[in-house]
Amino acid sequence: MNFNTDIFTIFDKKWALLTAGDEEKFNTMTISWGGLGTLWGKPVATVYVRTSRYTHDFVDANEYFTVSFYPENYRNVLNVLGTMSGRNMDKMNESGLTAQKAGESMTFKEAEITLVCRKLYMQGLDVSKMPEDVAGKLYAGQAPHDMYIGEVVEIIQK
Numbered sequence: 001m002n003f004n005t006d007i008f009t010i011f012d013k014k015w016a017l018l019t020a021g022d023e024e025k026f027n028t029m030t031i032s033w034g035g036l037g038t039l040w041g042k043p044v045a046t047v048y049v050r051t052s053r054y055t056h057d058f059v060d061a062n063e064y065f066t067v068s069f070y071p072e073n074y075r076n077v078l079n080v081l082g083t084m085s086g087r088n089m090d091k092m093n094e095s096g097l098t099a100q101k102a103g104e105s106m107t108f109k110e111a112e113i114t115l116v117c118r119k120l121y122m123q124g125l126d127v128s129k130m131p132e133d134v135a136g137k138l139y140a141g142q143a144p145h146d147m148y149i150g151e152v153v154e155i156i157q158k
């Protein structure tokens, strides 16, 4: 497995899709917070998902999730998938992306890179331990984030 990237910009500037579920039922949403690194001697990807997201239900219910990155011309699609909820719209039919299996989870044919992750750990972020400005700005009256750390078991590159 080999994946070279600028870790400080790939999530923040490029964004990604976080997807969980199987061919029968899955959901995806745009993320721009995340990390890549090492935990317990394993390559890992970390994502942060507000408990209010429909995708949260899928990440919780499944052992695997994927994090996938797209060419710049998919920016609008990522914007829609990061604004609308799968609870209220048929994201897959309206996004124009082509779903495909990735290991034990799902990704999209249009992805440049997909990280297939097996959940290793999850923990809710504790608002009381955050800097005050962050808590006030990002969490007042809003659902907290759960942190999911997944072992990267496969990297699918075009």
Ligand SMILES: Cc1cc2nc3c(=O)[nH]c(=O)nc-3n(C[C@H](O)[C@H](O)[C@H](O)COP(=O)(O)O)c2cc1C
Pocket (backbone or CB within 6 Å): 015, 027, 028, 029, 030, 031, 032, 033, 034, 048, 049, 050, 052, 053, 054, 055, 056, 078, 079, 081, 082, 083, 084, 085, 086, 087
């Ligand atoms: C650029 C961008 C980045 C986002 N990053 C995150 C994130 O890291 N974590 C999160 O919980 N929501 C994030 N969101 C919001 C979700 O993508 C959005 O609420 C989405 O509609 C949830 O869809 P769902 O309800 O189908 O899961 C982001 C949205 C955008 C546009």
